Amino acid sequence: MTLEYSDLIAARYSVRAYRPDPVEDEKLQCILQAARLAPTAANRQPIQLVVLHTAGREAEIGRIYRRPWFVQAPLLIAVCAISSQAWVRESDRFNARLIDAAIVADHLILAATNLGLGTCWIAAFDVEAARNMLGLPAEVEPVIFTPLGYPADSPGPKIRKPLDELVRYDHW
Ligand SMILES: Cc1cc2nc3c(=O)[nH]c(=O)nc-3n(C[C@H](O)[C@H](O)[C@H](O)COP(=O)(O)O)c2cc1C
Numbered sequence: 001m002t003l004e005y006s007d008l009i010a011a012r013y014s015v016r017a018y019r020p021d022p023v024e025d026e027k028l029q030c031i032l033q034a035a036r037l038a039p040t041a042a043n044r045q046p047i048q049l050v051v052l053h054t055a056g057r058e059a060e061i062g063r064i065y066r067r068p069w070f071v072q073a074p075l076l077i078a079v080c081a082i083s084s085q086a087w088v089r090e091s092d093r094f095n096a097r098l099i100d101a102a103i104v105a106d107h108l109i110l111a112a113t114n115l116g117l118g119t120c121w122i123a124a125f126d127v128e129a130a131r132n133m134l135g136l137p138a139e140v141e142p143v144i145f146t147p148l149g150y151p152a153d154s155p156g157p158k159i160r161k162p163l164d165e166l167v168r169y170d171h172w
Contacts, residue, residue: 008114013155015118018073021150027115028075031148034111035079038104041096046085047104050078050134064133065125065145073118073149078134079105081141101143109146118151 003011028051035049054061058071070076079101086097109119122145130142160166 012113014120015151016069017153018149019152031111035108038107040100041087046082048080052076063129073147075148079144105144119146
């Protein structure tokens with residue numbers, strides 16, 4: 001089953017309880033391909049993904065983000081950025097790595113939703129614990145984690161600003 005885009009973006013939610021069922025490798029590959037197709041500034045592709053299997057490593061991996069559901073899914077994906085590889089705007093030295101990482105993360109998260117899998121953006125993790133766990137070299141920055149597994153909860157209401165509080169036309 002695949003969803004229409006408008007249904008897909010409505011269906012995605014932050015899943016904070018997971019079933020232990022394995023994620024089929026075919027589905028994982030499809031999700032990683034979606035991440036691969038994400039645009040990056042100047043096509044620099046300064047992003048690396050680390051896929052972690054949680055089974056048997058829950059206590060260790062749990063130090064990265066101390067919520068029981070963080071290690072409930074069979075897989076975790078870390079989206080990492082390499083600043084020196086990212087595009088930098090000349091006028092003010094703005095570095096695009098975090099935007100690139102977010103687009104890659106969004107691609108993989110929406111691809112996961114499309115395959116019936118759950119994810120949750122996680123930025124509030126312990127950076128040092130993540131660095132140690134993943135063995136990240138100094139130039140590699142962990143940006144976002146997400147569990148990847150079958151949801152064991154259901155979505156709540158989508159609370160969002162109405163469009164008239166979000167959008168301005170023609171001037172501020
Ligand atoms: C950049 C970013 C960081 C986030 N970090 C966390 C986090 O550390 N822990 C968490 O439980 N949720 C985190 N979230 C999930 C948001 O709380 C969630 O997306 C928001 O409340 C809207 O809910 P929804 O995703 O269910 O639509 C994060 C989301 C984004 C986009």
